Amino acid sequence: MTNLILVVDDDHCVRKQLHELLKTAGYRVLEASSGEEALAIYTQQRPDMVLLDALMSGMDGFTCCAQLKSLPGGDRTPVLMITGLTDQQSLEKAFAAGAADFITKPIKWPILRQRVQRLLEASHAMQALRQQTEQQILVVELSQQALAGTDITSLMQQAVTFVAQCLEVEYSKAWELLPDNNTLLLRAAVGWQQQLVGKATIQAGNNSQAGYTLNVNEPVIVEDLRTETRFNSSPFFQEQPLISSLSVVIHGKGRAFGVLGAHTTKYRTFSKDEIYFLQATANVLATAIARQQAEEALKESEQRWQLAVRGSNDGIWDWNVKTNEVFFSTRWKEMLGYEEQEISNHLDEWSSRVHPDDLGWVRRVIQDHFDKKTPFYISEYRIRCKDGTYKWILDRGQALWDEDGNAVRMVGSHTDITERKLAEEQLHQSEERFQILARATTDVVWDWDLSTDQVWWNENVQTLFGYPPEASRNNTNWWYECIHPDDRQRIIADIHAVIDSKQQFWSNEYRFRRADGSYADIFDRGYVVLDRAGNPVRMIGAMMDISDRKRVQEELQRQNMRSRLFADITLKIRQSLQIDDILQTSVTEVQKLLGADRVVVFKLRPDGSGTVVKEAVVPSTPMILGRNIVDPCFQEDYIEKYRRGRISAIEDITQADIQPCHVEFLQGLSVKANLVVPIIMQNQLWGLLIAHQCAHPRHWDQWETELLRQLADQIGIALAQARLLEQETRQRQELSRSNEELQEFAFVASHDLQEPLRKIKTFGDRLKASCGDVLNEQGRDYLERMQNAARRMQTLIEDLLTLSRVTTRAQPFVAVDILQVTQEVLSDLEISIQQTGATIEIGELPVIDADPLQMRQLLQNLIGNALKFHRKEIQPVVKIYSKILYDSEHVSPEQCQIIVEDNGIGFNEKYLDRIFNVFQRLHGRSEYDGTGIGLAICRKIVERHQGSITAKSEPGRGAKFIVTLPIHPHS
DSSP states (O other), X not given: OOOEEEEEOSOHHHHHHHHHHHHHTTOEEEXXXXXXXXXXXXXXXXXXXXXXXXXXXXXOHHHHHHHHHTSTTGGGSOEXXXXXXXXXXXXXXXXXXTOSEEXXXXXXXXXXXXXXXXXXXXHHHHHHHHHHHHHHHHHHHHHHHHHTTOOHXXXXXXXXXHHHHHHTOSEEEEEEEOTTSSEEEEEEEESSOGGGTTTOEEEOXXXXXXXXXXXXXXXXXXXXXXXXXXXXXXXXXXXXXXXXXXXXXXXXXXXOOEEEEEEESXXXXXXXXXXXXXXXXXHHHHHHHHHHHHHHHHHHHHHHHHHHHHTTOSEEEEEETTTTEEEEOHHHHHHTTOOGGGSOSBHHHHHTTBOHHHHHHHHHHHHHHHTTSSSSEEEEEEEEOTTSOEEEEEEEEEEEEOTTSXXXXXXXXXEEOHHHHHHHHHHHHHHHHHHHHHHHSSSEEEEEETTTTEEEEOTHHHHHHOOOTTTSOSBHHHHHHHBOHHHHHHHHHHHHHHHHTTOSEEEEEEEXXXXXXXXXXXXXXXXEEEOTTSOEEEEEXXXXXXXXXXXXXXXXXXXXXXXXXXXXHHHHHHTOOOHHHHHHHHHHHXXXXXXXXXXXXXXXXXXXXXXXXXXXXXXXXXXXXXXXXXXXXXXXXXXXXXXXXXXXXXXXXXXXSOOHHHHHHHHHTTOSEEEEEEEEETTEEEEEEEEEEOSSOOOOOHHHHHHHHHHHHHXXXXXXXXXXXXXXXXXXXXXXXXXXXXXXXXXXXXXXXXXXXXXXXXXXXXXXXXXXXXXXXXXXXXXXXXXXXXXXXXXXXXXXXHHHHHHHTOOOOEEEEHHHHHHHHHHHTHXXXXXXXXXXXXXXXXXXXXXXXXXXXXXXXXXXXXXXXXXXXXXXXXXXXXXXXXXXXXXXXXXXXXXXXXXXXXXXXXXXXXXXXXXXXXXXXXXXXXXSXXXXXXXXXXXXXXXXXXEEEOTTSOEEEEXXXXXXXOO
16 A cells, blocks of 8 residues: 655645645645644544644644654654754754654755655654564563463453554454354454453354354455455454454364454555464464463363372272282273273283383382382383273382281272373473474573572574573573673663562663674563562563664664755755855865865866866865866766766776776876766756865765765755846846836826827817807817817826836735725716616625725726716616635635626627727727727736636627636735
8 A cells, every 4th residue: 555645734735736746656645734634634544654834824833743743653653844944943943843854945846755755664664673573572472471371361362452452453352162163252352342252152164254264274364354255244243344354273282272363444454474473473372272271181180180099089909919919999990991800810910901111111110119119119101991092000009028028919009190191291292382482483582590590591592692502501690791781780770670579571672792792782571470479480581683673773863864964054055045155055065074175066068178166175185176177088978977967986096997088187186086976957967066085095985975966956956046046136127127117108108298288288279269260160170180189199198107007106905895996986987877877786895905096996997888888779787796706625715706797788709808908999989989998907907916807798798897806915
């Protein structure tokens, strides 16, 4: 299953962009727009990683990270902090909150992808190692409890608890196969009601997963119970919403004891390690059950023997040594399956039935007693029964001697100890299983007798540490001596504190000396066995070699240190957008970090030559700053390789596989070893970042090469940003110049252009007043045309001034009540409304952040056009209303539409783009007056408010002008 990543950012665009990038890279992605939402989603979904914005409204990223780390499993989930802050205090605050790493804005996808991949790989490695260690610890702990004599019921309950804990499942249970071989009894469970334990039963066979597991006698994995066809679903499971499960057989001698299972309500695929862990747990239970059954059988056999003795249930015999006549009691004969009359009273009846392998040594034991070497006779041997089988017999007797010291008679009892012998054999086999388990584990198992201070070690003390069996002395002194001197006092004090306080569990980590003198990192744990009085008498434990895990942890710490070091240098590089500062900071910091004799930035020219533009050197190294360098070996093929990201690392120029001319060139620069990485700016090779070792050859570590490559990438990014800043500065200067020219035009238009018009209008009025009577009809017509042209020119200039002032004389945005502005505009247009007989309908209108004067100009133009372009024969109707637009990701409104609708002449929508341009008219001046600038002014006002304007219309059916504006634009 792919990794699940939670992206937390209150910026919708950033969040969506990260979502798409991560999804394209193959990850599953969740989103949260606030810290509170992120904590809720984490609790429900438990993602594998969190990308967290540091600065958010409400709960910031630092607080969210700290609270997330306190949630269950949060301390194991890597958090990558995304921040626009670059100060050291903010970075330290991010790491203090629990962030595994951070990345600064603007985010570069290749860098982010690499960081995400590295953190997830490290997290999964630690999680797998932690899970494997936990499984081994739990199996050993369960084994220790089994060896300590914990009763089976408690041991089984502990086992299902360990399974649920380690496999992270909601349900776990252990079934016992009853003697009828058809019924399974619930012996222990986690997740189900405890009153069912010891009572609930299910049928074996294919009517349940447990029964099916017994039939196939191997682990059974179910990915989805809802589609399972190998067996039927038991009613016991239908009450729970189970989906995936795993079950294994608890083996027994002759027949299986039962089934151990794990179940979850989530879809899951169980790994091989999880299957091995569950089977290992079942094997520990099987060994403990077999051991306890053997002990119980032995105890039961002993009880039988005692009852037989007390009830005279033993076979009695009386042997006349001189005549070899023997009295065998009825019970003696019955033990062997004979009737009273089937055995005569002669010694041969006994000797002929004793197992041939036992008869010789039994006779020697009898003779030793006759010779008074032993105070009484006792032996255990096999004797044949009537059916041909053999029984184990405990034979005990006491001889009588005559005056000469010769044995003349011996009387004894014959006890059947077959069951006890079988139980002892089973106990012996159980002990062998324990020994096999001790040999099978990779841990060093030890058994410490606290009363004698004797310690037993399994063979792994040689496998892991290299000590032969004779070297590991059977006492604690040898163990003490092998503990690292810096750890010895701490460990000895700790383990004795646990023993003295009568606690039962102990664990600690320390270093243990191997046979070759090196030290292994050890995780040691033990279980203290108490006697009936509660006093410690024995301690059993296991030592796990965690050296590899320690090395992984140390490597992760080194990687974190390198990441922080890289971040510190990157921060210093990115603190300035001046190219000289960026390059000088780069060479200075890299020289300090690598301890190189010289670090330079070499800027390439298209012909392959270049200049050393920045340099950092140690005092004893020659400077090459400002030198124009032409390497005769540095041809186009080399440049092309660097364009593709080639990295050159030479440890010793005299031993490297390079051309002689290149060796001579490097020697001229006093170089013994170098490391070269390309600086790529906007997908183009800008130059090279080069580290020189001049005093001696040098091996370049992988992390040094990778760090230098990453720093070169950061330099390329910083250079690109610096260039963008220069371009933006030039654009701003050009815009400022353009605005100044527009201001000058507005000044000329408002003064120089209008002054001749005022004179034309004034003298035209005087001419009409003083000479109107003497002018003929044609003269008066010419005069009227001249005055109309002057008025149109005046109106045109005023409209152009209005258009230019949309940006040059704009006012700051404030809260504007559109309804109030509409009413003021209608008041200004009162005469036009009366002249046209128009009906005005006003709907709900919003309050938005805007320039109040420009909103008034916008509405006046739109409403004025609606009144102007009406149909002559129909009374004008103008509707002014609004709509609120909601974004799908937010509850609060984001935009609004202001609509001015009329029933006028309308227009063909193919001219829609044309009507919002300057001087564009769809009708002649004889039909409708105007300059063709009004809608252009409207569009410019709307664009200044970060909105849009459009229209819908048909000729003769009116027009609807739709203005879309943000309610709270970024002013």
